[in-house]
Amino acid sequence: MPTLLEWRGYKFRFYSSDMYEPPHIHIAKDGASAKIWLHSLEVAYVRGYNEREMKALQDVVAKHRERWIGAWNDFFGL
Secondary structure, eight states: OOEEEEETTEEEEOOGGGTTSOSEEEEEETTEEEEEETTTOOEEEEESOOHHHHHHHHHHHHHHHHHHHHHHHHHHTO
C-alpha cells in the first residue's frame, strides 16, 4: 500500500487490491477515512471527517491528482 503523502497527520494512499477500480486515493487519520476518485475529484465515501476537513483534503487531492494518477498507473503497470 503506497503512501503518496503525509500531510498534517493525514495519510494519502492507495491499496494494491484496488487495481480493478478507477484511480482513487484513500485518506486516513485517527480512525477516520475517506475515498476520492482522482479523475472527477468526487468523494466516494467519508467516515469521520467534517465538511471543513473534507474541503481541505479535496484541495490537497486536486493539487496532486495528476502526479497521483501517474503513480497509480506506474504501480499497477497501466
